[in-house]
Amino acid sequence: MVNILLQNITDINTLEKAALELARQIMEKAIEKLEEELFKNKDKNLEVVRFLERTISTKVGNIKLRRRLYKDQKTGKSVILLDKKLGLKKKKRVSGEYLKLLVILASKMSYRQVEEVLAEAGFPHLSHTSIFNEVRDFGKRESERLKHEKEEVFTGGKILKGEEKEIPLLFIEADGIMVSSQEEGGKKLEIKLGLIHEGWEYTSPAKKRKRLKEPQIVAGVYEKADDFYEELIHQISKKYNLENTLVVLNGDGASWIQKTSKEYFENIIVQLDRYHIKRDVGLYFGREVADDLCRVLAEGRKQVFLDTLESLICMGETAENREKRRKIIKHFQKYEEHLLDYRYRIPTELRDEELHGMGAAEGYVDKNVARRMKNQGMSWSKKGAEAMARILMLKHNKELKERLGDQYYTIKNPVRKIKYMFKKADRDWSKWLQAKIPAINGPDSGKDWVKAIRGLATI
Known part of the structure; x- marks a missing residue:
């Protein structure tokens, strides 16, 4: 096999193609032997x-599989031993290594562009x-x-066993972005994003540039603000x-940020x-007013900021503008x-020069x-x-x-799992009683019903 491939080599490029073809053939033979x-x-x-026959796309080429379908005479269930051994999922056309390439490329460019890049690079066509x-199924699994x-x-x-790191201040920035929807009616979809960080650190001794410390994000399409905050807190x-x-x-100024957040953090x-x-001030009062009043606000003069804006309502040129003001x-x-x-609002002992806007x-x-999600008129389901x-x-x-x-896995129904846990007769309930109650320090910690639980937990 090697000699035949080597006969057609004329330069480094043909050698590379021969090596890839050799790797593909070796992979096919190995799978045949495993079967x-x-x-x-x-x-x-x-x-x-x-x-049964099947083709899997890999980074070295398309691999054709011929494997046996078995039936268990005791249970009546069908199984394909080769698929089980290799971790091949039903209806999946790519290997795990090829999926990595697809997902990473798709996180940077459109799916059509990924198709073009793969074709130009000589990878198996998809x-x-x-x-x-393939990419959506991976994202769905992770969601x-x-x-x-x-x-x-x-x-x-469940009790989390994280680092349990303690810091005096934790910063969260929340925002939403609307993306075009493919759904009937054309209503846009909101991606909610939460940015978590510990503050700032300088990247040079001269302290001219800074970056966020330990930044991490939470992002997704959430049915309710509650879902976003529960995941953020988790x-x-x-x-x-x-x-x-x-x-x-x-x-x-969205209410899910300004109002709902207070329900989840004590x-x-x-x-x-x-x-x-x-x-917003610049849009309705003019850029010059916005510059001046934001400086006033930055100095801590909140009432002056509000009073000045109120005094400028009557100076709006149109009834519409005055109403917007x-x-x-x-x-x-x-x-x-x-x-x-x-x-201006944190305790004095926490204020220092390392804090920024x-x-x-x-x-x-x-x-x-x-x-990634708003380029070139993209729309999404x-x-x-x-x-x-x-x-x-x-x-x-x-x-x-x-x-x-990660190996493929199936997410179990959490409600069914909880019911099973309570049905177990040999459960050591002392561990449960010694555990912490997540709700006490969780998203609803400030609510009345949680305060009642906190009281019961101390009995």
């Missing part, structure tokens, strides 16, 4: 029904539809995994113990994002306590979501948007390659 070994050592209850299906892990904590009482709890931590949250300062304040002032008054910069979420949304948001989240958090290396 025969599995047949020789099969369980005596397994009976061969027929042979249509953009096939690439989409289900994240939801399952969250349910285990908030519903099943992500935080894997690393931090917030018992003695003050949380500072920055975001635009010790929190919520701040209206400076960029959005300046943008009233509306934005009413919004600022609704969240008046959120207007001041957090550095917030507003990094816009850049993170653009870098991690918008560039709800499932497709959710899958891609999860992939982009894992990529930023440097978890994507690890997750792509």
Whole structure:
């Protein structure tokens, strides 16, 4: 085999092609041998029904598989031993290593562009539809995994064994981005993004450039704000113990940020994002007014900021403009306590020169979501948007390659699992009684029903 391939080599390029073809043939032969070994050592209850053929795309080429379908004479169930041994999933056309390439490329460019790149690079051809299906299935699997892990904590009482890191301040920036929808009616989909970090650190001795410390993101399409905050808290709890931590949250004027966030953190300062304040004032009052009043606000003179805006309502050139001025002032008054910069509101002992203004979420949304999901008039199904948001989240958090290396698994129904746990007669209930109750320090810690549970837990 090697001699035949070597006869056609004229330069390094033909040598490379020959090596890839040799690797493909070796892989096929190895799989054939494995199939025969599995047949020789099969369980005596397994009976061969027929042979099935299948093609799997790999990084070295398309591999044709011919394997036996067995039927278990005891259970009546069918099984393909080779597929089980190799971890080949039903209806999947690519190997795990090739899937890694597809997902990483798809996180950077459209599915059609991925198809073109693969074709030009000489990899096995896949249509953009096939690439989409493979990538979406991976993203869907990860989305289900994240939801399952969250349910285990908030519903099943699982105790997280994270680093339990304690810090005085934890920063969260929340934002949303609307992407075009393929759903009937054309209603847009919102990708919610939460950026978590420990503050700032300088990247040079001259302190001219800085970056966020330990940044990580949570991103997805969430049915409710509650779903977003539960996952956000779950992500935080894997690393931090917030018992003695003050949380500072920055975001635009959306109620799911300014209002709902307070229901999920007992010790929190919520701040209206400076960029959005300046943008809204500039839009309705003019850029010069926005520059001057934002400087006033930065100096901590919140009341002067509000009074000046109110005095300028009558100077609006049209009735429509005056109405919009009233509306934005009413919004600022609704969240008046959120207007001041957090550095004026934190305890004195926590203030130092290493604290800076917030507003990094816009850049993170653009870098991690918008560039991939809003280019060239792209539109998304709800499932497709959710899958891609999860992939982009894992990529930023440097978890994507690890997750792509995982063996395939099925997410179990968490409710069914919980019922099973309670039915076990030999359960050691002392461990359960000694465990912490997640709700006490979880997303609903400030609610009345949680306070009641806290009281019962101390009896």
